[in-house]
Amino acid sequence: MRLHRLEVCAFGPYATRQTVDFDALGADGLFLLHGDTGAGKTTLLDAVAFALFGTVPGARADAKRLRCDLAEADLPTEVVLDLTVQGHRLRVARSPEYERPKRRGSGYTRQPAKASLTWLTPPPDGGRTEAVTRSDEVARVVERLLGMNAQQFFQVVLLPQGDFAKFLRSDTKERAELLERLFGTERFAAVEDWFRESRRKRHAELDRRRARVREWVARLAQAAGAEVPEQADRAWAAGLSARARAEVKTARAEEIAARAAWEEARERLHGHRTSAERIRRVRAAHERLGELKCTAPERSGWVSEAEAARRAATVAERATEVSSGEAHHDQVVGQESVAAAMCRELGFADVGLDVEELRERAGELREEAGGLTSLVELAQRQQADRRRIEILDEAVAYDEERIAVVQSKLDGLPEQVSELTRQRELAVDAVARLGGIRAREDELTALLDDVESLPELDGAVAAAREAEIAAVAAHNEARSALLDIRERRLAGMAAELAGELADGAACPVCGSESHPAPAIPTADAVSEEAERSAAEHEVTANRRREKARVARFEAEHRRDATAQRVAGRSSAELTAELADVRAERVKLADRAARSEALAAAVRAAKEEEQRLHSERAAHERSLSESRAERAVLIEAVEERARALDDARGEFPDVPARKDHLLALGAALERLADARMAVVVARRQRDERRRSVSEAAIRAGFATVDDALAAVRPPERIAELDALIREAADAEAAAAGVLAEPELAGVSPDDEVDLTSAEEAEREARARAETAVAAVRSCERTAADVAALVSEFETALDDLAPAEEEFAELDALTNVLGGQGQNARRMSLRSYVLAARLEEVAVAATSRLRSMSQGRYSFVHSDQESKLRVKGGHGLGLDVLDDYSGVIRSSKTLSGGESFIASLALALGLADVVAAETGGALLDTLFVDEGFGTLDGETLDVVMGVLDELRAGGRVVGLVSHVEELRQRIPTRLRVRKSRTGSVLVVGG
Structure with a gap:
């Protein structure tokens, strides 16, 4: 991988667009990035990381604040990086998510994150040439090309400020976490977890099977009525089964004997019961015949009563019909009276007419009512029109009232709208001016603070200069003392080596085992501890000197920047101007706060005016329509009233007269019908009456009343017949019982002892039932025991292989977890990480020996830690000091030694990670800070190692503010810091 060009815009401290040409900087293979503290040196490395992976190294990634606070609002925050990976050149552009001021109005709007990857040469494997625009897809393409993720890239290519030394100083747990991220060994931890989970599941299954065996043992003991043994086996189960079978055999023998005794008792009881039953039947027959002889007269009366009731039944039916006819006659007579009264109420007095005359008069009334039908409809229309006129009168009054109200509201609206519009314009002007007046207030407040802080800043500059002078003098003294001590130690080095000689041991210089004249220490000899103490004192003094220089520069920079902003203005001038600006701001803020309310009021007033105009027009239309309709209806009602007055006569209206005529006709019809019904009812x-008298004589009764007295209800007749029949049947049954052959010779006075026989039979039956229940219980117990023995043996068969399998899995899981037969007590994950760390230690040792001039080398330790840190066993990393031959902890190294050790370890880690991941050839490497801890000689050695890194075309970029590096490295990129944002200067 080689970087070509980097562009940053509004990113970090860079307020404007800045460009870094890595091709020009890396022409010599080594370049320096330097500048003031906080100017933005590390930000350029963050920009490279953000362009590739969308994140930045270390704790800065948690802040999620990448946009420059000094950038213009319309200037986008973005990073553009051109690079070549595996022979393919591409351009990656990213923008983070950030908030920018709204283009219209106040407040902020969220700008979403964006990313794109453009192929400047044909992509690998002949893929698509169009740009990749999804953020996650861009990250996947970059990771696939580089062969490493963001964490690996930060540890291999970008050696962040302080982070590359973190690996050396970290404890075993942190070192394990870092190695696991870099080498992706999570799969080995997953293997351990899989074995542990499998062991847990198998152990749960084994516990389930053991519980099943214990369950069958408990159930078997309960079924057999035995105690649960401490160790249940197959022999115990077989003994329970044999005992159950023996108990079944004994119970069956007892059952046979009990059944025989019960059968004999039942036969004896049956004989006694038969004899007792015969005696009871004879006694009952004699008793029944005696009772029937006593009731003979009563039975004769029952027969006479039943015959008379049957003869009177016909007469009773005819009498019932007579009663019904009498009631019907009385009813129709009453209906005739009611009909005649109704006719009189309706004004018809001549109710004595016959039926035909009444019907004729009713027809005449119906014809007269039919002639009024058309006039009834006209009267109904008259009433509806009058109700409509009343409604129209109310509508006219309402519309006239609403028109007056609306007009009164419209009279004052124009002036109100005009006043609200004027106030709204003033508020809009205040909103426009408020932003500027607030910015001016903030500017004057800051200038006033600057004026007040100038004396304090001048004092700080003077103090910083004095502190710098003192720190320079102290450093010069410490450096002179260190050089003097080193010269004295070199002069006495022979005596120091002679002090370590022993008889018979080879000399480390010449190899001779004889030592004729060993050197003797002089009075001013210096020990190694004294030299180390002087070196540490010099390093501390140098740090204080550098810190004092930086403090002086920052104090001068703050004082000069403040004086430039103040530009000679006094505190009184600024205070007066600030008071005027604040008064104006308060006035404008109060007016601007009413802007939205006034705008809403203007809109509401205009909408109210429009609504009122619409309402008035609607009421005017409604008033005109109501008046026109009312005039037409009044004319029609007056004309219709003249015709209806003639037709209604003496009645209130025509429908009332028609209803009266129809009601009177219907009443006359009802009277005619009732009078006809009276004639018919009297005849029936x-x-x-004649029919019922003749029926009584035919039935043998003198009068109808005699016949009705003999009438009985059907239930009584059925009851008499049943009593007569039952008496006859009882007499025949008793005689039949006494005539049975089996009762011959049986006397009602005989006795039988049935109680003793029943008691003997109950005892025999109880004994037999107990024996049967015992047999069934023993058989069930034997069957249950046999079934449970089978289940118990099956559970034992299932348990044996599960215990063997779990024992094997448990032993293997313990070995993988660093327990059991694992002699090193290292888990699989720790073992793999220790192997990777050992490779890193070998790769880093070659560079560490060069940078320490052969003194130090890394030693990997896989001994078990006393702290037993989880996940860190076997990850110890110490250093071998060749001067003393002692393996020391890396934490005992001095500041400069720690830096070169960390740098060597980081470079070794980078080599191993690159080889492990199979990533692209890494032609670019960055080292951020740490060189200030090195003395001149060590810095020469380290620079030599870095020169070796750029062999073969590799580019190495150093980030540092150490002045000596500016003299050593000709190609430089300087970052200048200002109030308006940092800028880049090549070679400055």
């Missing part, structure tokens, strides 16, 4: 009544 007389005929029925």
Whole structure:
């Protein structure tokens, strides 16, 4: 991968569009990006990362604030990157999501994120040449071409500020998480999880099968009535089954004996019951015959009563018809009286006419009423028109009233609309001027704060200059002391080596085992610890010097920028002008706040005026129509009233006269019908009276009253017949019983002992039933025991292979998890990560030895950690110090040593990750900061290693504010910081 060109616009501190030509910068293979603190050096690396993956490294990704606050509102925030990957050149453009001021009105609108990828050369595999415009698809194309994701890219290509040293200083858990992200070893953790989950499921299945065995044991013991043993096996189950079968055999023998005894008792009881029944029947027959002899006179009366009731039944029926005829005659006579009264009420006094005359008079009245039908309809129309006139009178009065009300409202509306319009125009003008007056207020407030802070800033500049002078002097003293100590230690190095010689051991310099004249330490000899302490003191003094220089520059920059903004204006002038501006702002804000309300009031007034005009026109149309219709109706009503007055006569109106004529005709018809019904009813009544007298004589009764006295209801006759029949049947039945052959010789005075026989039979039956129940219980128990033994043995057969399978899976899962037979106590995931870390340590050691002049090398440790950090076992990383031959913790390295160790480790990690992922050839590498911790000699060595990195065409970009690098690296890109945004200057 090689970068060609980068454009940033309104991104980070860059308010305008800035361009970085990587082809020009990387012509020598090494370039420097430098500038003031906070100017935006790291932002350029963030822009590269954002263009490729849509995110930035480290904690800056959490802020999600990439737009420049100083950029113009219409200037878009975007990053454009040209690069070549695997021989294909492409251009990636991205814009983050951000809020910009609305083009119309106040407030902000959200600008959505955008992304596009354009192929500048034919795409790989002959794919589509059109641009890719979906953000997620752009990220997938970039990851596929580079062969790594964003986290891997940040660790391999962009070595972010402070983050590439994080891997060296991190504990084993953090190191494991980083390695897992870089090498994608999640699948090995997934294998461990799969085995653990499988073991959990198999253990649950094993517990289920064991529970099933325990369940069958409990059920078997309960069914057999035995105690649950501590260890239930097949022999225990077989013993329970044999015992159950023996109990069945014993119960069956008892059942046979009990049944025989019960049968004998039943036969004896049957004989006693037969004899007792014969005696009872004889006694009952004698008793029944005696009772029937006593009731003979009563039975004779029942026969006479039944015969008389049957003869009187016909007479009773004729008498009922006579009563019905009498009631009907009385009813029709009453109806005739009612009809005659109705006719009198209707004004007809001559009710004594015969039937034919009444019917003739009713016909004449109906003809007269029919002649009034047309006039009735005319009268109904007259009433409807009069009601309509009343409605029209009310409508005319309402319309006249509403027209007056609406006109009174319309008279004052024009002046109101004009006044509201004038006030609305003033409010709109205030809204337009309010933004400018607020900006002026903010500007004057800031200038007033600047004027008040100038004395304090001058004091800060003086203090910063004094602190810088003191820090420079302290650093010079520390550096002189370090050089002096190093010269003295080099002079006494021979004595230091001689102090480590031992008889019989080879000299590390010449290899000789004899040491005739070892050097003797001088009085001013310096130890390694003294040299290290002096070096650390020099580094600390240099840091303080650099910090003091930066503080002085920032103090001067703040003071100069503030003085430039103030431009010589006094505090009193600014205060007076600010007071005037604030008063104007309050006035305009109050007027602008009413703008929307006034606009709504103007619209409402105009709408009200239009509505009132429409309402008045509608009422005027309605008034005209109502008046015209009323005049026509009044003329028609007056003409129709003259004809109806002649037709109604003495009645209120024509319908009333017609209704009277029809009602009188109907009453005369009813009177004629009633009078005819009276004649017919009288004739029928007389005929029925003669018929009932003749029927009584034929039935053998002297009078009708005698016949009616002998009448009985059908239920009584049926009851008498039943009593007579029952007495005869009872007498015949009793005689028949006594005549039966089997009762011959049986006396009603004989006795039989039935109680003793029944008691003996009940005891024998209870014994037999108990024996049968015992047999069935033993058989059920034996069957249940046999079935449960079979289920128990089946459960044992299922349990054995499950226990063997779980034991094997449990042992394998423990090995994969670092337990059991795993001698190293390392999980599969930790083992893979440790192997990757070992590769990284080997790759990083070659560069670390070069940068430390052969002193340090990385040592990978797979020993079990005392802290037992989850996921970090086997990921120890120490350094071997060749000066002392001791393996030390990487945390004991000094600041400069930590930087070169971290850089070597980051470069080694980059090599291994690139080889592991099979990614594209990485022709570009960035290192962000950290060079300020190196002394001049170490910086030379590190620069030599970086020179080796650019061999073969690789481009290395360094981000640093160290002054010495500006002298070493001719190709530079400087970032200048200002109030209006940072800018880029090549070679500046």
